[in-house]
Amino acid sequence: MKNTIAERVADFLKRYPPFQFLAADSLLQIAAQVQVLYFEKDKAIFKEKDTNHSMFYVVKDGAVRVFRTVDNQPKIADICDEGDIFGLRPLITKEDYELSASANEESIIYGIPIDLFLPIALAHKEVSNFLIASFASNVSDPYSLEESGKLFTEYSVERNSEIFDLQKARYSKNILTCSPDTTIKVAAKKMSHRDVGSIVVTHEEKPVGIITNRDLRDRIATGDFDISDSVDKIMSKPVKCFQKDPTVAQAQLIMLKNEVNHLCITEDGTPDTKLLGLITEHDIVVSFANNPVVLLKEVKLAKRTKRLRDVRLKVSRLLKKYLDQNLPVSQILNILNEINYAIAVRALELSLLKMETPPPCKFAWLALGSQGRKEQLLFTDQDNAIVFDNVPEEEYEATQAYFIKLARITTRAMHKVGYAYCPADMMASNHRWCQSLSEWKKQYHIWITDPSPETQLLSAIFFDYSYVFGDTQLVTKLSDSILDTLDANPMFYRVMAKDAIRSPSPLGFFRQFLVEEGGDHKDFFDIKARALMPLIDAARVLSLNHKLRNINNTAGRFERLAELEQNNKEIYENCSYAFKALLKFRTKQGILHDDSGRFIELATLSKAEKLKLKRCFKSIHDIQELLTLRYNLK
The missing domain is CATH 3.10.580.10 (CBS-domain)
Structure with a gap:
């Protein structure tokens, strides 16, 4: 007699790693012993220091937050969605829990018995590798990873350093x-x-x-x-x-x-x-090969643009591997952006060598938009600018001409690497975006004191900048000037907030996706405009209002806001999670279809994927409602 419940469980599990690597009979054997558990919102699944359970978990429906307690406050490590696994420590190290987990919403969880699952995992290398990767990406003590090498004997730490380079680095707290x-x-x-x-x-x-x-x-x-x-x-x-x-x-x-x-x-x-x-x-543990470091060395040794393009292509393959291993987006962003920035720096260094004379004065190269926010994973177009030191009026034109020439050489090199020219010409090779410090201060002053639809679009891009190369003091002085101008013109926050809520909910009245009504992408869903940008815009205005420095990343901005505004902590943390989930979804779609991932053909998505997208949209509604109330936008 067939066990229909076990078959349903197996049908669910086989859609997700690592269960997708198992043969049907092994999966059915596991499914027959799975415990189906129900948790109301905020109900604890396990707590820090709890004796380990005899199982690990998979989210069937709902969502689970995994967190540690710091200074009596929960600090979220991850939010697990449908198909995600958590609670791996008893399986990997046989230790008690170092993190807590509770239902982020009403949830159904599958408990996988460890004694039953372990022999099957040991017999399937793909399963072992995936579980090690998932555990390594969140483990707090790098030395506990030694146990994983003993448990999964077929798994070689030395041969899989791309996973272990994501462990936390140990550092001395007893500093001389x-x-x-x-x-x-x-x-x-x-x-x-x-x-x-x-x-x-x-x-x-x-x-x-x-x-x-x-x-x-x-x-x-x-x-x-x-x-x-x-x-x-x-x-x-x-x-x-x-x-x-x-x-x-x-x-x-x-x-x-x-x-x-x-x-x-x-x-x-x-x-x-x-x-x-x-x-x-x-x-730093350097006894095993480290692919990101090897790539960075290649960048620093590059003598030609072609070598930089080769590295960028390798970075794309590394990105795909990290996504396949289901590693956290924040970790992937940190590592890949270090390499992307190094590529930009090297392109500038090589471009300077092609100039006939050294720079006439100090300057700084700025990354704008997604690269400025350090959220650029896929090949996208360039957005950059140059700010150079103030020079006498009679020298201005010649000085600007020098840096425009440098910018043209650099943007051409970046184009060859794989970063397309900006269609709107928002690049340092455009004289509008290659100016002295005093001219940039005037420009931002105009944007803030006399906003218009056009200037609002420009300011949204140019407020997300980060230093790449050159003199850091110029960037600091520019930031100081912008914050001083904002202090004197607080109504600009309202203008930015109004712009942040201009995009309606991604869902229609009957909870259907709002898709493009015409053009080349008719009936496609624009994940950038309808889902990512509302969160990016909201994080920008709120972080500027709080005068946050050195935090340009959208998820990082929300996490810092959660620390500053305890009464809105849950909204901000959910926004951070939603942004990372949406960015990961877009990146996977971009890799799958070899494009930017911006427009998604909904018919190609599974029901589970559509549900994951819809869950993220609640955070958009909540943050837009917060902006509406805070800045009196009704």
Whole structure:
């Protein structure tokens, strides 16, 4: 007699990894022993430090939030949707839970018995690899990954470093520090006493410089300075910083990109906040090959644009592999954007070599739009700008001409790499977007004080910028000017908020998708305009209103807003999750159809995929309602 319930469970599981790798009889054997569990919204599934359950879980319907408690507050690590697996620690390490999980909404969960599943997993390499990848992407202690190598004996850590480079990097919290007026002799004695190769120079607990054994060798042993001099005479500055909990790959990439051997960990990833820890090159596990680092080395060694294009194509393959492994979008963005930025920097360096003379003054190259927000995963068009230092009026035209020529060479190189020219010509090769600092300040002042539909479109793009190459102080001065102008013109926030709610709900009255009514994409769903942009626009106006610096990423903006506004914490966290889910969906569609992923043919989607999309739309409604009330837009 057939077990129809088991068959239904098997039909569901076979649509998702790792169960899709199993033979029908093995899957049916598992499905017959699955526990079907119901949880009301906010009901706990397991808690931190709970004794491990004899099963791991798959979301059948609804959604589950996975979080850890920090300072008595929940910090979301992930939100699992239909088909996602969670609670893998008992399977991988046989340890108790280090995270908590609860129903984010009314949910039905499948519990998979570990004793039954484990022998089947060991017999299928694809299943083992997927589970290791899923666990490695969220594990907090990199050393617990050693257990996974013992459990899944067919799985080789060395051969699969693309997964393990996403583990968290360990860093020292017991940092040796000194003040800027400390003598070199005292600092050296401290280093000798602690038997360490560096000492961080701090002022009011913020890192301002670092001294290493190399500094003592190159600047003291040579006689250039005396040991009675203060450490600020020989320290390396500014220090390179990153926020807490970087992955091994992130730490390696930043060190390699900036040619440093030490990375300071601070509260917000900048030297403007308290020092929390220090990562040294010695701390980074480099005993296995690391594909992102290898790619970054290729970029730095590239002598021709063709070599950069080869790297960019490899990055695309790496992206697909990470998506197939179901790794978190935030991790993928962090790693791939480091490589994409390195490509842009190298393209500029090669372009400067083609110029007949050095730059006539200081300048900075800015990335705009999705690249400025560090949300660019697929090949898209270029959006960039140049800001150069103020020069005498009689030198302005010649100075601008120099940088426009540089921009044309650079944008041509980026085009060859695979980044199309911007159709609207929003590139540094356009004289409108290649200006002095004072001219840029005037431009932003006009956009803020006298907004119009055209300027509103431009300002939406140009408010999402990030530094790529050149002089950082020019970018800081520009940001200061923009925030000062906004302070004097708070009504501009209302204009931006109104623009952020202009796109209606992606669903019609009968909860059907709103699709394009004409043109080349008739009956297609525009995921960029109808789903991603409302979240991007909302995050922008709210982060500007809070004067957030150094956070351009949409998901990161919402996460920071959740910390600042506890009463709206749930809305912001859901928006962060929804944005990452939508971006991942668009990226997968783009890879599948070899395009930008913007327009989606709904007929090609499964019912489960459509449900996942619709769940994200509630966050759009909630944030637009918040903007409407806050800025009195009714």
